[in-house]
Amino acid sequence: MIIQKVINNNIIASVDEAGCEIIVMGRGLGFGVKAGQSVDEKKVEKIFRMETEEETNQLADLLNEVPIERVEITNEIIDYANTVIETELNKTIYITLTDHINFAIERYQQNIQFANQLCWEIKRFYPKEYKIGQKAVELLSDRLDLNLVEDEAASIAMHFVNAELKSGRIEQTVQITKIIQNSLTIVKYHYRIELDETSLDYARFVTHMKFFAQRMLNGTKVENLDDKFCMLIERQYPNDYKCAGKIADYIFKEYGYQVPDEEKMYLTLHIKRVVLRK
Template identity: 30%
Template structure:
């Protein structure tokens, strides 16, 4: 492999045998090297392969700016908690988490701690990711000093959510979290029912909305002008459809994008399920 760009003594951008641009790390890998020279394979410790259209040069620049000991700690922790297989070459999660950990370490050493305002929402809406984040934080703390407080699990959970959607922008995940909570509150107030994450219908609703936001973000909403299923849902659940249109307004105001009729229909279906489950629980 030939070097395309030297980022620093430990990080270089190269091209592998299949023609992909890859990020290589290793102590002294880029020392006194120039573009066009061969990479010493013995010095390569990790190979990262950018995916999802991410700019390899940009990711390499971000990675090069990070403390490589922190990167090592995070990569080991991700592998130990099996969030990604040990042989994974995906750089996005490792870079995002390492960047956060580096900043959190600086705050910890400066004696500065922050309380994340979305902590309750994250624990409720993203329980699976939060549990994984708590395990990841424990694993990271085994490799760094000083250890980070448990409150950092909230931020790590958001990074896991973001990585799962490959949106590339954590601000999108923050916005999504707030909008989901706003939608659940609207349903609760409209029907006088608890919109609980623990209920099957509540969990399904949250999962549906999360992927709805990804479709919105990627400009790939469900859209069929003659959708028979969508029309059937709107006819069968008129009240839920009115609620779904209210939720669609919330989405449009927060994300600046109107939802298609099919997206509104499927929202209505999930709203109907939540209300029906609530009625069933009351009968019991």
């Protein structure tokens, strides 16, 4: 591995076997060395392979600014997340989370802490991601003696939800969370019941709504269903179909999106399951 560029004492740029640019991190890795020399592989702690040149440059710039101990903690959080979340994470998580952790530390040092208005929803809808957020807060407390509030765990969790959805924008994740919350409220009011938030069907409904909302916001369509099948679902589960229609009306009113019949059918089936035992 040959050094292409020394970014700072701990970060260098190189290329892998396929000729793709990589960012290599290790304490003292860039100290006293120059481009063209071999990388001391004994000092290598982490190799970053991003999807695009732009992302590689963004990460390099960020790592040049952030103290290495904060980068190391971020990497440890992401490594832990990979043992909790089964979905492959968007590699931009290394950029977004590093930047967030660095900013959170700076805010704490200035005695500035923000409330996360979606903290309650995040804990309910994304328990795995929230668990990662709690682990992150614990690591920051242990390593850097920070006493961060619960809202910070929720904010960190949102970055992982975003990385799972591959949306690339935290704003979209916030929208998706609101769509899930409002859709659940519609279901509860329609049937005048409380849902069992510990049930598998509840988790399936939340997951369905998460990816439905992502498809809606990204303009992605599901496969077409047979018209006879759609009519059968509508006739067999009229009350559940009516509830799905209320959600579709809310979606159209708030986002101007006309929910396709196929999406209504899938939504009807998930509603039927989540309220079946009530």
